[in-house]
Amino acid sequence: MTKSHKITRRSTLLGSMAAAAVILPRGSRAAGFREANDRPVAAAIGTGSRWCQKATGINGPWGSAPDFRRFTDYAAVCDADASRRELAAGIVREWTGSAPSIHSDYRAILDNPKIDIVHISTPDHWHAKMAVEAMLAGKDVYLEKPMTLTIPEGRLICDVCRSTGRIVQIGTQQRSERQFIEAVALAHSGRLGQLKKATCSIGGAPQSPALPVVSAPATLDWNLWQGPAQETEFRWLAGDNGETRSWSRCHYEFRWWYEYSGGKLTDWGAHHVDIATWALGKTDTGPVRVIPEHVKHPVEFRDGFPVDPARYNTATEFLIRAQFADGIEIEIRHDGDNGILLEGTEGRIFVNRGRITGKPHEDLKQNPLPEGTLEKIYGERPLTDHFTNFFEAVRDRRQPISDVFSHHRALSTCHLAGIAARLGRSINWNPETEQITDDPAAAGLLAREPRKGFEIQQG
Numbered sequence: 001m002t003k004s005h006k007i008t009r010r011s012t013l014l015g016s017m018a019a020a021a022v023i024l025p026r027g028s029r030a031a032g033f034r035e036a037n038d039r040p041v042a043a044a045i046g047t048g049s050r051w052c053q054k055a056t057g058i059n060g061p062w063g064s065a066p067d068f069r070r071f072t073d074y075a076a077v078c079d080a081d082a083s084r085r086e087l088a089a090g091i092v093r094e095w096t097g098s099a100p101s102i103h104s105d106y107r108a109i110l111d112n113p114k115i116d117i118v119h120i121s122t123p124d125h126w127h128a129k130m131a132v133e134a135m136l137a138g139k140d141v142y143l144e145k146p147m148t149l150t151i152p153e154g155r156l157i158c159d160v161c162r163s164t165g166r167i168v169q170i171g172t173q174q175r176s177e178r179q180f181i182e183a184v185a186l187a188h189s190g191r192l193g194q195l196k197k198a199t200c201s202i203g204g205a206p207q208s209p210a211l212p213v214v215s216a217p218a219t220l221d222w223n224l225w226q227g228p229a230q231e232t233e234f235r236w237l238a239g240d241n242g243e244t245r246s247w248s249r250c251h252y253e254f255r256w257w258y259e260y261s262g263g264k265l266t267d268w269g270a271h272h273v274d275i276a277t278w279a280l281g282k283t284d285t286g287p288v289r290v291i292p293e294h295v296k297h298p299v300e301f302r303d304g305f306p307v308d309p310a311r312y313n314t315a316t317e318f319l320i321r322a323q324f325a326d327g328i329e330i331e332i333r334h335d336g337d338n339g340i341l342l343e344g345t346e347g348r349i350f351v352n353r354g355r356i357t358g359k360p361h362e363d364l365k366q367n368p369l370p371e372g373t374l375e376k377i378y379g380e381r382p383l384t385d386h387f388t389n390f391f392e393a394v395r396d397r398r399q400p401i402s403d404v405f406s407h408h409r410a411l412s413t414c415h416l417a418g419i420a421a422r423l424g425r426s427i428n429w430n431p432e433t434e435q436i437t438d439d440p441a442a443a444g445l446l447a448r449e450p451r452k453g454f455e456i457q458q459g
Contacts, residue, residue, distance in 0.1 A: 040140075040394065042068070043076035043100075043109040045130055046122030047088035047249060049172075050144050054236040055079075055088040056251070064171060064387070068142070069095055071391040075115060075244075078103040080225040081217075081251075094323060104221060106130055110137040111146050117394065120144060123254040124261045125229045125448075127455045128153035135166040136458065140394050144171040146262070146270035147407050151415050152410035152447045155434060156456070163403050169390035169400040170407045171273050174353070176386035178374070180275050182361070183351040185369055185377045187279040191360040195327045198276035201341075202268035204334035205256050207298040208247040210237035224249055228450040229259050235310060248314070263314025263420040269332060269414035272340050274407060275351070277376060279342050283406035286431030287322035287330070287413055291418040294319040294382035304422040304445050320417040332417055345387075364366025418446045 044065065047055045053065035065074075067277045077100050080083040085102050092100045101108075106134045109115055110133055117136045120127060123146045128148045128399035134141050143238040147170050148154045154425035161168050187195060216222035217236040223231070237247045238331055240415070244252050255267050262269070277283055296317035299308040315334070322330040339352030349358030365398070375382055379401050386402070420427050428437045436443040451457070 002062070018250045039446075040072050040116035040391075041071040041075045041114055042117040042119055043078065043112070043115045044074055044088060045078045045095065045106045045109060045118055046126070047077050047079040047084045048121060051119070051121040052088065052091055054091055055084050057087065057088065063122070064142075064144070065091075065119070066387070067387045072117060073098075074100050074119075076101040076103060076109050076112065078102060078106045078109055081220045081419065083219040083454050094342060103426070106226065107133075110134055110139065111175035111290060114247055115137075115139060116361065117142065123225075123250075123255075124149045124266065125259070126227050127156060129228055129454065130449075131168065132155055132160050132456050132458065135160050135164045135168070138164075138166075142169050142171065142390055145407075146266040146411050146414070147404060148411065148415075149261070150447050151412050151434060154404075154411060154415075155437045157404050158223075158408050160458075165397075167394045167397065167400060168404050169386070169393065170402040170404065171386070172402045172407065173386040174271050174275055175402045176384065177280070177379075178383060179351050179353075179356040179381065181374050181377050182217040183340070183349055183356055183365075184279045184320045184431045185373050186349055186360050187344070188281065188377065189369060191346070191363070192201075192344030192348065193271065193340060195273075195328060195342070196343045197282055197331065197341075197343045198280055198345075199331045199336070199341040200269065200276050201333055201336035201338050202264050202317040203264040203271050203338060205298075205314040206241060206243070206312060206317065207316055208241065208256070209237060209239075210248050210310040211237045211249070211306075211372075212310075220250070222250070226451070228448070228454040241284070244279070253312075256314050258306065258313050258418075258422070260308060261314065262414060263324065264334065265318070265320075265418045265421070266411065266414045267331065268338070269410055269417070270407075272338075273332060273414050274402075274410040275328060275341050277410040277413065278406065279340075280324075280328055280330070282328070283323060283409050284334055285324070286434075287323050287416065287429055288431065289323045289428050290413075290420045291323070292417070292424060293321060295421040301422055301424070303441065304419070311379075315418075318417075318421055320420060322413050323415065328375055328412060332414075348355055371433055415446075430440065 035257050047140050077085050077088040081193040089102050117140045119142045120130050131143050142451045211232040214236050222234050235249045298310050299306045311411040315333045319333045339349045349361050389401050427442045
């Protein structure tokens with residue numbers, strides 16, 4: 001067991017100052033950039049493929065750091081895997097000509113007053129702890145999706161974001177892509193008629209063979225990687241799984257274990273259910289009932305927990321309906337063309353990262369939306385990319401397009417779908433109190449007990 005993950009007195013004091021001053025939690029950059037060429041200083045926490053694929057030893061284009069660096073300089077990198085943090089440091093040296101500080105423990109970054117922004121790209125089970133403690137330490141945050149592992153974590157992030165006045169952008173970049181903004185605008189404009197339903201096709205999780213217990217790589221601090229999750233054995237098996245070169249409990253494959261993720265329901269659900277929630281005008285509420293019409297897991301579940309510790313355990317197939325109080329429905333399914341189908345009484349449109357189709361969209365050629373409609377949808381700002389939106393929000397001290405409050409509502413639907421899938425039964429939800437009603441067993445799955453020594457520190 002590592003030493004207890006408590007933030008230092010300096011961070012606690014910064015957090016207290018943040019709560020008291022709200023928008024100006026500390027000096028330097030708290031009020032925005034001093035000059036047009038004033039670049040904030042960033043630190044990377046988690047340097048896997050989502051940060052930059054090159055940091056995993058694969059020379060590929062995936063990752064957000066190459067875009068992030070247009071606006072900031074990384075002064076520090078942090079990862080539980082020494083090989084990844086060393087590769088990340090080398091990448092930063094190539095970009096800036098300067099060597100960043102290298103850490104296995106993110107708390108050193110939070111204690112550094114020169115760091116303005118933390119870029120969190122860790123597995124999901126670390127997100128809430130790191131984001132909350134970063135805000136309390138006076139940092140703005142770019143947090144890769146999904147925001148949290150649980151609904152209570154989302155509420156906590158919202159509360160801390162509000163009390164500290166920090167700027168937090170969630171990495172749901174579809175909110176800054178024109179075709180998705182057009183889809184939301186068409187839905188809000190009435191061009192689809194009365195909105196009835198959104199269908200989100202997000203794909204299912206893969207299966208795995210039984211993974212043997214093996215020693216973790218010498219470069220990986222397996223205890224630290226597990227962090228708030230309950231301790232278990234390291235498992236790994238070589239082989240082409242269709243996406244990477246092995247099956248594993250960690251790194252990219254963490255997505256397929258309920259202990260660290262929600263599977264596709266939160267991996268792609270964080271993207272498509274987010275857009276559906278935005279389009280349907282439900283960003284300040286949630287469903288009242290979640291119905292798992294069809295769910296298939298690769299292992300047996302009992303009372304909501306997998307019984308086989310050796311295989312991937314997130315759902316491979318599902319059709320889950322989230323019903324709202326007014327009758328509108330979001331359907332989440334594993335099959336179909338990846339994307340979002342929005343349906344109303346007067347028409348429907350389909351949108352994904354490659355296209356937007358449907359008669360209401362085709363009609364825009366003859367009957368365009370009023371000038372400025374897309375900008376209004378985009379927070380009364382000119383359309384831009386997701387990273388520009390974040391850094392402008394940091395500079396201007398305003399909410400970014402993918403704020404924690406609306407993402408919490410969308411992701412809550414995904415988390416509820418996951419609970420219903422694990423139990424194999426419908427659940428009722430009160431979106432005002434954010435509680436599951438009349439089902440103590442289901443309510444017991446809302447939160448996760450953090451491992452001792454890895455609790456979220458709030459002061």
